Amino acid sequence: MSEKTILVADDESHILNVVSLKLRNAGFKVITARDGQEAYELANTEKPDLLITDYHMPQMSGIELCRKLKESDATAKIPAIMLTARGYSLEPGDTEQSGINQLISKPFSPRQLLTAVNEVLGLAA
Numbered sequence: 001m002s003e004k005t006i007l008v009a010d011d012e013s014h015i016l017n018v019v020s021l022k023l024r025n026a027g028f029k030v031i032t033a034r035d036g037q038e039a040y041e042l043a044n045t046e047k048p049d050l051l052i053t054d055y056h057m058p059q060m061s062g063i064e065l066c067r068k069l070k071e072s073d074a075t076a077k078i079p080a081i082m083l084t085a086r087g088y089s090l091e092p093g094d095t096e097q098s099g100i101n102q103l104i105s106k107p108f109s110p111r112q113l114l115t116a117v118n119e120v121l122g123l124a125a
Helices: 013-025 036-044 064-069 092-098 110-121
Strands: 003-007 029-033 050-054 080-085 100-106
Touching: 003 036, 003 064, 013 029, 029 036, 036 050, 036 064, 050 064, 050 110, 064 080, 064 092, 080 092, 080 110, 100 110
Parallel strands: 003 029, 003 050, 050 080, 080 100
Antiparallel strands: none
């Protein structure tokens, strides 16, 4: 099996570091972005197997990022996991139109995130 690549986009350094470390330790290749625009550019050049994005980011929100990726044939099939602040919820139409497969509320456990990643990628946990 080839190594799966995951793009992680979050403007909070500690979350970016924890998520990246957990995914690398689980055998994934990880690329990171600190804002929505950087994530959009990386998604177009790297074509990751999965996007994990924060909702609130500078330059472009996570929802805008997912919508833009959905609009292009080259990136439309990249599944996404959205990280949101506790208590914040997206409308079902927002998640469907944006291609968001799962929502995870912050704070979250690394184990919870890894379970979601394996589910979205169709891998055995």
